[in-house]
Amino acid sequence: MNQNHIISVLVENKAGVLAKISGLFSRRGFNIESLAVGPTEDEKISRITIVVNAETHSMEQVIKQLYKLINVIKIQELDPSNIVERELVLIKVSADNNTRAEILEIVNIFRANIVDVAKKSLIIEITGNSSKIQGLEDLLKPYGILELIRTGKIACSRGSKK
Amino acid sequence: MGKINGAQMLIKCLKEEGVEVIFGFPGGKVIPIYDAIFDSDIRHILVRHEQGASHAADGYARATGKTGVCVATSGPGATNLITGIACAYMDSIPMVAITGQAETNLIGTDSFQEADITGITAPITKHNYLIKDVKELPTVVKEAFYIASTGRPGPVLIDIPVDVSKSLIEENVKVELKLEGYKPTYKGNPKQIIQAAKRIFDSKKPVIFAGGGIIISEASLELADFARYAKIPVITSLMGKGGFPDEDGLSLGMAGMHGTKYANLAFMDADLIIAIGARFDDRVTGKLSEFAKNADIIHADIDPAEIGKNVKADIPIVGDAKTILADLKIRYKELIDKKSFPDRDDWLKTIKNLKKDFPLKYDKSSRGIKPMYVIEKIYEITKGDAIICTEVGQHQMWTAQFYKFSQPRTFLTSGGLGTMGYGLPASIGAKVGRPGKTVIDIAGDGSIQMVSQEFATAVFNKIPVKIMILNNGYLGMVRQWQEFFYNKRYSHTSIQNSVDFVKLIEAYGGVGFRVTEKSQVEETIKKALSIDNVVVVDFWIDREENVYPMVPTGSPINQMLEFE
Numbered sequence: 001m002n003q004n005h006i007i008s009v010l011v012e013n014k015a016g017v018l019a020k021i022s023g024l025f026s027r028r029g030f031n032i033e034s035l036a037v038g039p040t041e042d043e044k045i046s047r048i049t050i051v052v053n054a055e056t057h058s059m060e061q062v063i064k065q066l067y068k069l070i071n072v073i074k075i076q077e078l079d080p081s082n083i084v085e086r087e088l089v090l091i092k093v094s095a096d097n098n099t100r101a102e103i104l105e106i107v108n109i110f111r112a113n114i115v116d117v118a119k120k121s122l123i124i125e126i127t128g129n130s131s132k133i134q135g136l137e138d139l140l141k142p143y144g145i146l147e148l149i150r151t152g153k154i155a156c157s158r159g160s161k162k
Numbered sequence: 163m164g165k166i167n168g169a170q171m172l173i174k175c176l177k178e179e180g181v182e183v184i185f186g187f188p189g190g191k192v193i194p195i196y197d198a199i200f201d202s203d204i205r206h207i208l209v210r211h212e213q214g215a216s217h218a219a220d221g222y223a224r225a226t227g228k229t230g231v232c233v234a235t236s237g238p239g240a241t242n243l244i245t246g247i248a249c250a251y252m253d254s255i256p257m258v259a260i261t262g263q264a265e266t267n268l269i270g271t272d273s274f275q276e277a278d279i280t281g282i283t284a285p286i287t288k289h290n291y292l293i294k295d296v297k298e299l300p301t302v303v304k305e306a307f308y309i310a311s312t313g314r315p316g317p318v319l320i321d322i323p324v325d326v327s328k329s330l331i332e333e334n335v336k337v338e339l340k341l342e343g344y345k346p347t348y349k350g351n352p353k354q355i356i357q358a359a360k361r362i363f364d365s366k367k368p369v370i371f372a373g374g375g376i377i378i379s380e381a382s383l384e385l386a387d388f389a390r391y392a393k394i395p396v397i398t399s400l401m402g403k404g405g406f407p408d409e410d411g412l413s414l415g416m417a418g419m420h421g422t423k424y425a426n427l428a429f430m431d432a433d434l435i436i437a438i439g440a441r442f443d444d445r446v447t448g449k450l451s452e453f454a455k456n457a458d459i460i461h462a463d464i465d466p467a468e469i470g471k472n473v474k475a476d477i478p479i480v481g482d483a484k485t486i487l488a489d490l491k492i493r494y495k496e497l498i499d500k501k502s503f504p505d506r507d508d509w510l511k512t513i514k515n516l517k518k519d520f521p522l523k524y525d526k527s528s529r530g531i532k533p534m535y536v537i538e539k540i541y542e543i544t545k546g547d548a549i550i551c552t553e554v555g556q557h558q559m560w561t562a563q564f565y566k567f568s569q570p571r572t573f574l575t576s577g578g579l580g581t582m583g584y585g586l587p588a589s590i591g592a593k594v595g596r597p598g599k600t601v602i603d604i605a606g607d608g609s610i611q612m613v614s615q616e617f618a619t620a621v622f623n624k625i626p627v628k629i630m631i632l633n634n635g636y637l638g639m640v641r642q643w644q645e646f647f648y649n650k651r652y653s654h655t656s657i658q659n660s661v662d663f664v665k666l667i668e669a670y671g672g673v674g675f676r677v678t679e680k681s682q683v684e685e686t687i688k689k690a691l692s693i694d695n696v697v698v699v700d701f702w703i704d705r706e707e708n709v710y711p712m713v714p715t716g717s718p719i720n721q722m723l724e725f726e
Contacts, residue, residue, distance in 0.1 A: 012343065015294075016281075016292070019281065020284050024285075060470070061470075061471055064466050065467050067467070068465070070289040070343055072343045
């Protein structure tokens with residue numbers, strides 16, 4: 001059965017590494033749902049967070065294949081029940097004098113921010129997990145979403161409770 | 163301290179890695195490298211097409227176990243290497259390919275003879291590098307050789323912009339190998355090995371499936387030792403040929419699409435498959451869901467990604483074939499010492515009967531020249547003491563079936579990629595690596611024409627390989643499929659009278675013979691082997707001879723089309 005897998009890959013921060021990783025996914029027939037990349041606390045090392053929709057068995061195979069890439073240092077498949085996941089989304093939504101107040105209310109409830117105000121639109125910034133973002137998106141849809149830009153998911157496994 | 167340029171540093175690093183020979187072809191962006199080669203005592207073999215260089219480096223690597231090295235210029239030179247790199251990748255052959263590249267400031271501008279070769283080769287190399295600063299060069303070369311030759315070997319490409327080759331660098335630099343993301347596992351997990359030994363002990367009908375990993379890890383003695391001690395029959399893959407003597411009583415030869423019927427039946431009947439350094443390719447398993455349904459699988463491989471990829475492994479062991487087999491024997495012997503040898507007489511009798519009942523067959527009484535007959539004669543005359551290369555197609559399968567291999571690194575063939583045109587350049591590489599050995603390329607008339615320009619390489623460099631062309635005037639394997647599955651519609655597979663091979667090799671300065679009568683086969687092979695020059699023998703074989711048995715694609719491997 002297909003399901004979303006979140007994998008966190010530590011790689012050497014070198015030119016061409018991202019291409020090798022994304023190439024491996026497409027070569028083995030996987031579609032990447034989202035991908036976020038940036039340097040870690042050690043500037044020589046980057047972290048790539050990839051969300052893939054795949055069968056568990058083929059996911060195992062991809063992780064093994066990823067390990068074969070020389071620039072890949074460590075791979076972790078994150079357990080969705082024990083992580084903090086976040087995504088940052090910018091939503092440009094239609095807004096005029098009649099609707100602006102309503103939208104502001106929704107934005108407040110979601111603890112999102114308005115980062116740009118124009119005559120006919122607003123840009124809203126929201127961070128959170130998928131369900132929170134989906135919730136806001138659903139409520140804003142009737143006003144007319146002009147653009148929606150997501151960073152892709154990043155995730156961190158929770159610290160030990162013991 | 164003195165300074166040298168990047169190209170000179172490259173050659174210095176290659177020498178430190180023990181490189182004795184380079185196969186290559188010069189061009190604009192590698193002139194500095196060729197200038198450094200000019201002063202070096204590393205032997206350079208000038209090929210006639212870069213594909214020849216990568217295949218020759220591959221053949222050299224397979225024949226010697228050392229890492230093969232090839233060099234080409236940027237753009238078309240580099241792209242011409244690709245088939246050879248892909249071929250080495252599929253068969254896990256250690257190779258370092260060095261390419262020239264446009265100046266660093268021109269990269270990405272579509273400059274003359276520029277190609278993104280690191281991008282192009284990412285899926286077919288174990289790793290690749292684009293050197294942007296000459297200071298990286300010594301480390302990159304050291305890493306490249308280390309990566310190419312360790313773990314599961316494979317090709318590594320180093321792309322060197324021409325300005326990097328010309329930049330100056332301190333001659334004496336200290337290089338440290340630091341590869342955080344690369345730590346191959348060699349020693350098999352002891353718990354898994356103990357578990358495997360127990361499962362083998364309990365098995366009534368075990369078979370060993372030996373793949374190319376046996377050859378790569380030099381494990382053939384350990385394999386023979388374990389198989390004979392435990393009395394377990396051995397099936398090899400195409401890549402495993404030579405890893406276990408074909409003439410051994412326990413040998414079942416090769417399994418799969420054109421494997422022996424007895425190997426395929428043994429697979430299907432076994433209750434345990436002990437796979438070592440093999441990857442259960444579709445040409446071996448046939449219809450996967452029907453493959454060896456009664457068998458548990460112990461799967462040992464140095465590449466964890468191979469385990470569980472095609473077939474489910476009941477006992478996975480990650481590690482090197484040689485150490486795993488040695489450890490396995492120790493653990494197995496402990497069980498025997500405590501208990502006794504398990505009784506497998508029935509199974510061994512079954513195997514013996516299968517071999518007796520379903521031998522490989524062909525029409526021995528035929529008046530025409532049968533390709534199998536030629537191969538049997540080559541085997542008799544060489545007494546098996548030769549390195550045999552092949553191209554790809556019918557002649558390759560006949561060679562795998564009818565030449566009896568007994569030593570590792572004596573059968574050089576393109577297994578994974580199935581590259582027509584592999585054999586001639588590979589034989590050149592093999593002969594360079596092991597000049598004392600007789601090296602024969604058993605070829606088809608189709609394949610050889612893909613690389614016949616390399617006759618010049620062999621003659622010019624005095625590399626006396628022998629090319630035995632089994633000439634049927636067809637692209638025979640495709641014709642066979644057309645006969646069986648496409649109602650004999652021979653679309654574009656007849657290539658009769660393409661060229662006079664005798665005149666062709668003579669034009670290059672070699673020696674050629676044509677054999678049209680069965681009675682000439684033996685004496686001509688002997689004559690060819692006695693001449694100290696490149697020799698082509700053009701055998702006119704029965705045109706529509708087929709490779710039997712054959713498992714049609716998508717069928718279980720016990721359903722075979724057989725020789726009537």
